[in-house]
Amino acid sequence: MNNQPVIACQDIHKKFGQTEVLKGVSFDVFNSEVIVIIGPSGTGKSTLLRCLNLLTIPDQGKVWLEGEEITAPKVDINVVRQKMGMVFQDFNLFSHLTAIDNINVGLEKVCHFKKNEANEKALMHLNQVGLVDKKDLYPGQLSGGQQQRVAIARALAMDPVVMLFDEPTSALDPELIGEVLIVMKNLAKSGMTMIMVSHELGFAREVSNRIIFMENGVIGEQGSPEKLFTNPQNARTAQFLHKINELYGSTEEEQIAGKDVL
Amino acid sequence: MDFLKGTGVTLRVTFIGLLLGMALGLPLALMRTYGSKPVSKFAETYIALFRGTPLMVQLFLIYFGLPDFGITLERLTAACISLGLNSAAYQAEYFRGAFTSIGLGQMMAARALGMSKIKAIFYIIIPQALRLVVPGWANEAIGMLRASSVIFLIAILDVMGVGKVLSGRYFTPMASYSAVAIIYVILVLSMGWGLNKLENSLRIPGLQVELRK
Numbered sequence: 147m148n149n150q151p152v153i154a155c156q157d158i159h160k161k162f163g164q165t166e167v168l169k170g171v172s173f174d175v176f177n178s179e180v181i182v183i184i185g186p187s188g189t190g191k192s193t194l195l196r197c198l199n200l201l202t203i204p205d206q207g208k209v210w211l212e213g214e215e216i217t218a219p220k221v222d223i224n225v226v227r228q229k230m231g232m233v234f235q236d237f238n239l240f241s242h243l244t245a246i247d248n249i250n251v252g253l254e255k256v257c258h259f260k261k262n263e264a265n266e267k268a269l270m271h272l273n274q275v276g277l278v279d280k281k282d283l284y285p286g287q288l289s290g291g292q293q294q295r296v297a298i299a300r301a302l303a304m305d306p307v308v309m310l311f312d313e314p315t316s317a318l319d320p321e322l323i324g325e326v327l328i329v330m331k332n333l334a335k336s337g338m339t340m341i342m343v344s345h346e347l348g349f350a351r352e353v354s355n356r357i358i359f360m361e362n363g364v365i366g367e368q369g370s371p372e373k374l375f376t377n378p379q380n381a382r383t384a385q386f387l388h389k390i391n392e393l394y395g396s397t398e399e400e401q402i403a404g405k406d407v408l
Numbered sequence: 409m410d411f412l413k414g415t416g417v418t419l420r421v422t423f424i425g426l427l428l429g430m431a432l433g434l435p436l437a438l439m440r441t442y443g444s445k446p447v448s449k450f451a452e453t454y455i456a457l458f459r460g461t462p463l464m465v466q467l468f469l470i471y472f473g474l475p476d477f478g479i480t481l482e483r484l485t486a487a488c489i490s491l492g493l494n495s496a497a498y499q500a501e502y503f504r505g506a507f508t509s510i511g512l513g514q515m516m517a518a519r520a521l522g523m524s525k526i527k528a529i530f531y532i533i534i535p536q537a538l539r540l541v542v543p544g545w546a547n548e549a550i551g552m553l554r555a556s557s558v559i560f561l562i563a564i565l566d567v568m569g570v571g572k573v574l575s576g577r578y579f580t581p582m583a584s585y586s587a588v589a590i591i592y593v594i595l596v597l598s599m600g601w602g603l604n605k606l607e608n609s610l611r612i613p614g615l616q617v618e619l620r621k
Contacts, residue, residue, distance in 0.1 A: 199520060201516055201519060201520060224519075224522045224523065224524050225522065226522075227519065227520055227521065227522040228521070228522035230520075231520075232517075232520040234513060234516065234517060234520075236513050238513040238514060238516060238517035239517075240514065240517070240518075240532050240536075241514075241536060241612060242532075242535045242536045242539065242612055251521075251531060251532075252521040252522070252523070255523065255527055255531055256521055256522045256523055256527070283613075284612055284613045286612065286613060287613055297517075300521070301520075301521075304521060304522065
């Protein structure tokens with residue numbers, strides 16, 4: 147296995163109007179690595195993720211997937227995107243299709259699978275996320291956690307080499323976060339290369355190989371979870387991690403109190 | 409010549425007008441929402457023109473005006489074309505509303521899977537838009553049914569045309585035009601009922617606005 151990064155970006159810049167959100171971000175991700183990107187809101191974490199599969203086109207900078215430069219002019223981005231799975235904060239399931247058809251549509255219309263082959267594969271991936279019994283339900287009939295798991299299955303069905311998660315649990319009720327994190331943990335264990343933007347520090351600490359702390363449109367610091375949590379180099383990193391721990395603590399208490407009131 | 413035949417003419421012209429309107433309106437909406445700047449601008453201009461001028465004026469321009477350029481159309485053809493071109497502008501706006509309300513996320517998810525823009529529009533956006541557009545489209549359909557009455561001005565014997573002739577022949581404006589009104593009410597109510605059935609049959613489980621809350 148050569149030591150070429152699965153996905154790499156160099157000097158990514160992105161401006162929205164007058165605001166420069168990304169001011170020169172570069173990093174590599176190697177096979178089977180689980181990367182969690184953390185940082186204050188507005189530092190461009192989601193933008194960075196969307197620059198990796200060119201859903202957002204960077205103003206400057208390059209991105210490579212398995213050694214191929216995907217920001218080069220003649221690249222067919224649709225073919226490239228088949229190798230990168232993305233999971234969104236708002237799930238974005240196709241609301242007019244059942245759970246299983248959400249997965250089928252990509253297999254049939256993009257990968258040109260035959261109907262029964264697609265169905266078989268879709269069932270397998272639904273099974274992977276534990277939702278085979280919900281296959282004929284529409285997204286509107288599923289809970290948030292179930293929708294997100296279907297979304298993960300939908301992305302996995304394309305057999306990507308890397309999975310991108312944009313705050314996958316931020317829109318979920320706390321009770322439902324667990325079921326999604328379990329799926330993601332298993333995915334990580336199976337060796338999938340994952341890049342995740344998340345506030346789930348517990349998950350980051352437990353599962354990730356490397357945490358990237360972003361601040362002001364650049365990478366403030368990156369390193370293993372142990373390093374960042376116990377001995378961060380950057381003062382801002384320490385401050386952020388401390389605040390988040392505090393915040394999460396009080397939020398949990400508030401929620402428990404709230405439940406009693408309701 | 410009687411009200412039954414007149415109703416037939418009204419319904420036929422309305423139906424063709426709506427169909428033509430959809431055939432033009434849907435692409436116009438796509439141009440407005442997903443097209444490049446010049447394409448979008450063209451669609452915007454068309455829509456502004458046909459919504460910004462009265463249907464009657466458009467009808468007269470096509471039936472009375474085009475012959476000056478060597479294009480002489482038969483009455484019914486001119487009527488259907490005018491209604492179609494006009495409806496296209498309104499339908500385009502209803503479709504555009506549907507596209508917009510679907511939200512960027514659906515398109516992003518489709519593109520993230522590797523679908524081209526065209527595939528995403530065809531397999532993901534349009535199926536959802538067709539369901540979202542039904543209330544607006546129903547509105548346009550009923551509007552078209554009533555607006556079609558204007559074609560009597562170019563001597564077509566639609567419901568209104570028949571009413572006018574009968575009124576003149578028997579000196580009974582009140583009776584004749586009341587009959588016209590009643591026929592339109594019946595037609596509009598029937599159409600509304602039918603479109604409501606359509607909307608219910610297209611409903612996606614779990615999705616969409618429960619207006620009856």
